[in-house]
Amino acid sequence: xxxxxxxxxxxxxxxxxxxxxxxxxxxxxxxxxxxxxxxxxxxxxxxxxxxxxxxxxxxxxxxxxxxxxxxxxxxxxxxxxxxxxxxxxxxxxxxxxxxxxxxxxxxxxxxxxxxxxxxxxxxxxxxxxxxxxxxxxxxxxxxxxxxxxxxxxxxxxxxxxxxxxxxxxxxxxxxxxxxxxxxxxxxxxxxxxxxxxxxxxxxxxxxxxxxxxxxxxxxxxxxxxxxxxxxxxxxxxxxxxxxxxxxxxxxxxxxxxxxxxxxxxxxxxxxxxxxxxxxxxxxxxxxxxxxxxxxxxxxxxxxxxxxxxxxxxxxxxxxxxxxxxxxxxxxxxxxxxxxxxxxxx
Amino acid sequence: xxxxxxxxxxxxxxxxxxxxxxxxxxxxxxxxxxxxxxxxxxxxxxxxxxxxxxxxxxxxxxxxxxxxxxxxxxxxxxxxxxxxxxxxxxxxxxxxxxxxxxxxxxxxxxxxxxxxxxxxxxxxxxxxxxxxxxxxxxxxxxxxxxxxxxxxxxxxxxxxxxxxxxxxxxxxxxxxxxxxxxxxxxxxxxxxxxxxxxxxxxxxxxxxxxxxxxxxxxxxxxxxxxxxxxxxxxxxxxxxxxxxxxxxxxxxxxxxxxxxxxxxxxxxxxxxxxxxxxxxxxxxxxxxxxxxxxxxx
Numbered sequence: 001x002x003x004x005x006x007x008x009x010x011x012x013x014x015x016x017x018x019x020x021x022x023x024x025x026x027x028x029x030x031x032x033x034x035x036x037x038x039x040x041x042x043x044x045x046x047x048x049x050x051x052x053x054x055x056x057x058x059x060x061x062x063x064x065x066x067x068x069x070x071x072x073x074x075x076x077x078x079x080x081x082x083x084x085x086x087x088x089x090x091x092x093x094x095x096x097x098x099x100x101x102x103x104x105x106x107x108x109x110x111x112x113x114x115x116x117x118x119x120x121x122x123x124x125x126x127x128x129x130x131x132x133x134x135x136x137x138x139x140x141x142x143x144x145x146x147x148x149x150x151x152x153x154x155x156x157x158x159x160x161x162x163x164x165x166x167x168x169x170x171x172x173x174x175x176x177x178x179x180x181x182x183x184x185x186x187x188x189x190x191x192x193x194x195x196x197x198x199x200x201x202x203x204x205x206x207x208x209x210x211x212x213x214x215x216x217x218x219x220x221x222x223x224x225x226x227x228x229x230x231x232x233x234x235x236x237x238x239x240x241x242x243x244x245x246x247x248x249x250x251x252x253x254x255x256x257x258x259x260x261x262x263x264x265x266x267x268x269x270x271x272x273x274x275x276x277x278x279x280x281x282x283x284x285x286x287x288x289x290x291x292x293x294x295x296x297x298x299x300x301x302x303x304x305x306x307x308x309x310x311x312x313x314x315x316x317x318x319x320x321x322x323x324x325x326x327x328x329x330x331x332x333x334x335x336x337x338x339x340x341x342x343x344x345x
Numbered sequence: 346x347x348x349x350x351x352x353x354x355x356x357x358x359x360x361x362x363x364x365x366x367x368x369x370x371x372x373x374x375x376x377x378x379x380x381x382x383x384x385x386x387x388x389x390x391x392x393x394x395x396x397x398x399x400x401x402x403x404x405x406x407x408x409x410x411x412x413x414x415x416x417x418x419x420x421x422x423x424x425x426x427x428x429x430x431x432x433x434x435x436x437x438x439x440x441x442x443x444x445x446x447x448x449x450x451x452x453x454x455x456x457x458x459x460x461x462x463x464x465x466x467x468x469x470x471x472x473x474x475x476x477x478x479x480x481x482x483x484x485x486x487x488x489x490x491x492x493x494x495x496x497x498x499x500x501x502x503x504x505x506x507x508x509x510x511x512x513x514x515x516x517x518x519x520x521x522x523x524x525x526x527x528x529x530x531x532x533x534x535x536x537x538x539x540x541x542x543x544x545x546x547x548x549x550x551x552x553x554x555x556x557x558x559x560x561x562x563x564x565x566x567x568x569x570x571x572x573x574x575x576x577x578x579x580x581x582x583x584x585x586x587x588x589x590x591x592x593x594x595x596x597x598x599x600x601x602x603x604x605x606x607x608x609x610x611x612x613x614x615x616x617x618x619x620x621x622x623x624x625x626x627x628x629x630x631x632x633x634x635x636x637x638x639x640x641x642x
Contacts, residue, residue, distance in 0.1 A: 006455045009451050009452075009455050010455045013455070016444060019443070115405070115433070115439045116433075116435055116440065116492075119428065120433070120452075120456040120457045120460075120495070120499070121428075121456040121457065122457075123425050130455065343406065
């Protein structure tokens, strides 16, 4: 049998042996992904305007006037349905990894089929590799599906680019989601192999994943610059004024702006005619020769929001992805010596 | 190492196995060698150490002390090489319940280099076991036959069978053993199987090992064992003192007291059946306290 045909057969049999878990996580992932897209569609269908969302940002969901109803509807969907779906998406990658990882070795030991498989296979590592590859690919695929749909939902939930405080949700979309799934797979694999019992291993694995999830949250918050704490949402004039340093020269506006605005934070400014400007666009509106850039911006372009920047979000996502991905990879590798030493019953 | 007819297929040299640090010895100083081309049965009560011995040859268990070899290879040190020489039949419950017969063969092809699927297919076809049946739908006998067909199709020179008859009805046992004997005789392979039912293996095996509480009580050619033991029926246990060649006194059918004697003297009693020989040795172990020692430990 050729290597490719062998790999295909091995994948088919692996999925058949673990078809309950494969079916459960696949259907679960599809349902959650579909839910995310439905909520996104419902949010977009409300047709709430940028102006209204800005009101909501400033005054909450009880914005007055014509915005009241659409904002209220939008905020309701966002908080209830959007929040629930996103919460499910936060746990889903761990669940995918655990459900697929635990039985891969754990059930073989529990059902005593390990004796058959390991008696036939000269190398247990080769056996594990053959079993692991299709499951790893499925984990990556389902993790990617969750990552993409979560990004779509979260972008919509945060105003469709209106503001960029995605930092708080940075671990809920994109590459970190896939890394969480790999970490879950690693935890499930190694715990299943050590315990040799599916249900107890699933419980222990879930506890470990929850601890890891919380450690990740703490780590995430510790990565946030001090200046960003408590500054999500509307800002005051003080936020864009230098507290120390020499008086600002208007000769170089970009430099001056950089000195009055925290480079780790992102800003949005609303002009008198209702336009929403990014940091760069707002700086461009400052007249040459302005001596106090911060004061000018506060006076002329009302700052409506500040929060961690897209660059900071990306940097965190990279850390989260590397951290959890490496952890998952190490745990997966650790399973090989565990399996080599395991005692089939 | 090159296999020669003189090389034993399986050896155990002062093998001891303890599962827990302060637990009893599952195997205690077992020394034996299984000649190439023979069918050997290891019999003994549950917990005698039969499965532990087979699992040690499989490289599933690490000896606490002593050494085992499979065709000269230490399976703990060089497990892949040793396993390449072994066809293994675990207990019937070791099949994948949801995989079909064909799936099991496909699995074996992916796991074992040189697995001859056609050999297994022919055997299963002759037994009327269809490829599309799931393992959970097979009878105990059919499951055992599937396990045996897979082991035989590996073309391994050594077959290790762990209680393959335990869950089979008498007809299925007979069928299983006839397939095993025919295959082993045809290929000149070596088979070592464990059982706790002597009558099952009596016809099939040339060699017999009696194991109790981790000790080898008898390791002999079946014909020699039969020729070298006789049974004396005693009316009262105290009627005659035990002689040095008496193995043990045990209860026979109808509450009769039987003495197993290690003698070839045709004037002494009657020839012993293999079951009586095994019962005698197991009774001797119980009387000598091997089992009690295991309990105490």
